[in-house]
Amino acid sequence: MFANSRTVASAQSGPHDNLAALVGRHRDAPFRKPLAAYSAAAFDAAIAAWRQAGGAPLILDAGCGVGESTLRLATQFPDHFVIGIDQSQSRIVRGKDWWDDVWPDNFVWVRADLVDFWRQLHDAGIHPARHYILYPNPWPKIGQLARRWHAHAVFPTVVALGGVLECRSNWDVYIDEFALAVEWLSGVRPHVEAWTPQDGTAPLTPFERKYLASGHGLHRCVATLPSR
Template identity: 90%
Template sequence: MFANSRTVASAQTGPHDKLAALVERHRAAPFRKPLAAYSAAAFDAAVAAWRNAGSAPLIIDAGCGVGESTLRLASQCPDHFVIGIDQSESRIVRGKDWWEGSWPENFVWVRADLVDFWRQLHAASIRPARHYVLYPNPWPKIGQLARRWHAHAVFPTVVALGGVLECRSNWATYIDEFALAVEWLSGVRAHVEAWAPQDGTVPMTPFERKYLASGHGLHRCVATLSPALPLPPPLA
């Protein structure tokens, strides 16, 4: 059934007590993981599509899944260009018969490793106007902290890209941690709130729709970051 999503279960009752130390360690140590073999071509194709469309203000839809959020962002922001990124080619190319009407023209989907794509944006000095991380895997077990995006070694680069950074989750602790990591790295206090689409507003992603139908509380944080934040060292 559709409305059968379980709520997030975790032994954590608040932000992880090792989060601050982990974020500080990542801030201090350059992230040197080699790029995946397909990353350069994927990045080049996405940037070429953006530039061919006139290099409008850029929106990054990180972890776009089947691409519904990319289409909705492109429709809602016709004066921007949206790049939807997901590591799964099958999700990106899956049929889109759920979309009504014609597709907007101001977007592209690309299969890429997000960790690589974020670092390539930084290396190319490309700064998004808006940046969405919608319903990432929460990795809720206490021992899974390092798997959460805000505790990952790439997160200082994500924050350094600037723009308006928004994360949504059905786990309040994830959003609280995300906001703390953003503030520690940037000095900017994110706006955190319980959130749901307004009346008449269509959910942005299939997960958002399913969580709402299952009665989950939704949460988000939004941080307006300076476009001139100090950047971590460039790719090796």
């Protein structure tokens, strides 16, 4: 039953016709949504853990789910500090008996609203060295464009954080749109490719593992962005 994930079904075969207008509107209009009540404490706790660990170059694992990607990134980049962020407390605290490797000490998980966390980082002048958005919900229906991260009002802030920004998806249209939005907002043309983990490299997330086992094509966008 593991390798049974369905491919993304959508009436879109290419980038959405309204993407450019929506990204432009978000670029030109300040995003003023109030922060969630718990966001300040969550942000302070994560940043305190990072600083207590010595303030190493920062990696954001945005939407980390059960946290496997956070652990793998912390292991892969031992000279960095990884903050794994997810809005679901139950996913973050779920048992980790599937992790057989040495437990790294250069990470923290935090329950937070990603929209708030990104804005708080930007307002605090904290810029990640690397930033991962791994297999976000694709929201593939044509009317769901505004739910995709690259068409969300917070995305100009995400791009302004800078660093090496990487998004992965099993839907090529999502990656193509993501790359376009990044280029329009930053002037940097991302690298887009069909992609699979290298031999001997474990999948970063449970979704990546399941999509590979189900025979899906994987795609990624990588851009090295200036901080603003």
